[in-house]
Amino acid sequence: MSTIEIIEAGPYTSIQDRGRFGEQRYGLGPAGAMDRLSLGIANVLVGQAPGDAAIEIGPLPMTFRVTEGVVRIAVAGAVRGMTSDGRALSGHETILLNEGDRVQMRAASQGVFTYLAFEGGIRAEPVLGSLSVHARAGIGCPYPRALQPGDRITVGGASTRETERLLPPLAETHGPLRVVLGPQDEHFTPAAIAAFLAADWTISSTSDRMGFRLEGPKLEHAKGFNIISDGIAFGAIQVPGSGQPLVLMADRGTTGGYPKIAVVISADLPRLAQMPVGSKIRFAAVSVAVAQLEARAMAVTLAGLKDQVREIGGGELSSAFLLGANLAGGAVDALE
Amino acid sequence: MKPEPVILPCGDSALSVELGAVIDETLNGRVLALDALVTAESPPGVIETIPTYRSLFVVYDPVVADYATLAAWFLDRANRALTPPKPGRNWQFPVCYGAEHGIDLPFIASRTGLSEAEVVRRHAAGLYRVYMMGFLPGFTYLGGLDAAISVPRRDDPRLTSPTGTISIGGIQTGIQCLASPTGWHLIGRTPARTYDPNRDPVFFLEPGDTVRFIAVSPDEFTALERRAAAGERVAEAGNP
Structure with a gap:
């Protein structure tokens, strides 16, 4: 076992895994990684299961130091400059760090959330089946809050393998974010549904792990904006009285009393999660059947990642070259 | 006559089975029967x-189940008789009403035309049903409020309200565990924590349980709050 210490961390940096399920009936939301695809890539590189816990690093800089033992890390998701004592590091490949090594990660230059996974995983006792931090609920392991300087995290030690590994980039997805209309699309006028699907929406600066607020045309309710509170899915788009939509993300409340016009399909949630404040997005409606085909395709991709991992041999190019430093997808906007 | 159940897709990984369109004990009982x-x-x-x-x-x-198959499964079950389960446990929650713990008590009194003491008496006399828990961990929506002390929600929600707040919003009253914004009126506070991630069990209330409120003094509140902080449940299960 090894230990790392957080030297510097921005406000949205926390330990996240696939999420905590089973307690939503008591109001405890699942939390979990905002971008489950990037979490999976980082984990699989270091030999962990795709949904295992990693450090989710928000858009601001983060620095940590190996305080005990040798660790092997992998990084995926939002692109940012990374160095260790002057040595430039790359995402999408495993990196061996020795005791005392310090890794500096700059602010994200593309995307929002970067995932830092460790060989042997993060060692902590799960609460209700998960390590995921839900800061508002005061739950998560080993710290029930966002990470702070001085925090120490126990991780599995690095194996003695000689070579490092890389994962080729996944194909990028472009175009509008796909949604399934409903469950309360009938609470909106036909004109509001049309405007919702036609507008260029801007992600507001008040967005966080709870939800992404969107700015655009005011959407009109057909039957008022109160419903009898019901359950809320990851990616549900609720429209309160202001007529400005809110996409509910990983730290959402479990139930709510505003009508939900649509839900972002799960295969497009990783792309949405990586869109910084100010990004322009557009929505396109698809059927549940299409959304489920895409969800299954994403599950196949995640399950197949481990077969894509390659050894970095003597003559093989490093992933930094292969990727051109573009890890999270170049699309800052999701329009046509 | 019972309304037709409706199955609504909520994206590709969730669905909602609507059994009706009102807040009603029998309907909520059928939801719990379907859940069972x-x-x-x-x-x-x-x-x-x-x-x-x-x-x-x-x-x-969605990798294991497709929407059409699950929707058919739920439609079939939702159309069955769905006998509401027997009432759950009854809980007694200590509450310190008014003053610093219930800053909206004077407003509720003036709005309803009752004295503060009468508002408290009526609130503490009720037998409430846990309809659901949601929004934030441990937030408990209770039905059964005396109509004479019902007041509409605030137009401008408060940005925060303390842990353990007991509040009134329309015909509902609620127990809130975590500090959070609220549009409801603060009538008192309970030292009991409906959610404590460091306690086993983390939650103890279930939908279908019933709740009574027992008025306690500020000193009793402080003493009970200390015990709750040490992991005690403080709310007691007893006979309705």
Whole structure:
């Protein structure tokens, strides 16, 4: 076992895994990684299961130091400059760090959330089946809050393998974010549904792990904006009285009393999660059947990642070259 | 006559089974009966459920179950008789009413034309049903409020309200565990924590349980709050 210490961390940096399920009936939301695809890539590189816990690093800089033992890390998701004592590091490949090594990660230059996974995983006792931090609920392991300087995290030690590994980039997805209309699309006028699907929406600066607020045309309710509170899915788009939509993300409340016009399909949630404040997005409606085909395709991709991992041999190019430093997808906007 | 159940897709990994469109004990009982059927029969792919006032929210894995199959399963069950389960446990929650713990008590009194003491007496005399828990961990929506002390929600929600707040919003009253914004009126505070991630069990209330409030003094509140902070439940299960 090894230990790392957080030297510097921005406000949205926390330990996240696939999420905590089973307690939503008591109001405890699942939390979990905002971008489950990037979490999976980082984990699989270091030999962990795709949904295992990693450090989710928000858009601001983060620095940590190996305080005990040798660790092997992998990084995926939002692109940012990374160095260790002057040595430039790359995402999408495993990196061996020795005791005392310090890794500096700059602010994200593309995307929002970067995932830092460790060989042997993060060692902590799960609460209700998960390590995921839900800061508002005061739950998560080993710290029930966002990470702070001085925090120490126990991780599995690095194996003695000689070579490092890389994962080729996944194909990028472009175009509008796909949604399934409903469950309360009938609470909106036909004109509001049309405007919702036609507008260029801007992600507001008040967005966080709870939800992404969107700015655009005011959407009109057909039957008022109160419903009898019901359950809320990851990616549900609720429209309160202001007529400005809110996409509910990983730290959402479990139930709510505003009508939900649509839900972002799960295969497009990783792309949405990586869109910084100010990004322009557009929505396109698809059927549940299409959304489920895409969800299954994403599950196949995640399950197949481990077969894509390659050894970095003597003559093989490093992933930094292969990727051109573009890890999270170049699309800052999701329009046509 | 019971309304036709409706199955609504909520994206590709969840659906909502709506059994009606009102806040009503019998309807909520049927939601709990449907929820019990899910536990008993565990249809493939279902990850968890959220029983709410008049609907059951179902989270599922789209790799295991497709929407059409699950929707048909739930429509079939929702059309059955669905006998509401027997009432759950009854809980007694200590509450310190008014003053610093219930800053909206004077407003509730003036709005309803009752004295503060009468508002408290009526609130503490009620037997409430846990309709659902949601929004934030441990937030408990209770039905059964005396209509004479019902006051509409605030136009401008308060940015924060303390842990353990007991509040009134329209015909509902609620127990809130975590500090959070609220549009409801603060009538008192309970030292009991409906959610404590460091306690086993983390939660103890269930939908279908009933709740009574027992008025306590500020000193009793402080003493009980200390015990709750040490992991005690403080709310007691007893006879209705």
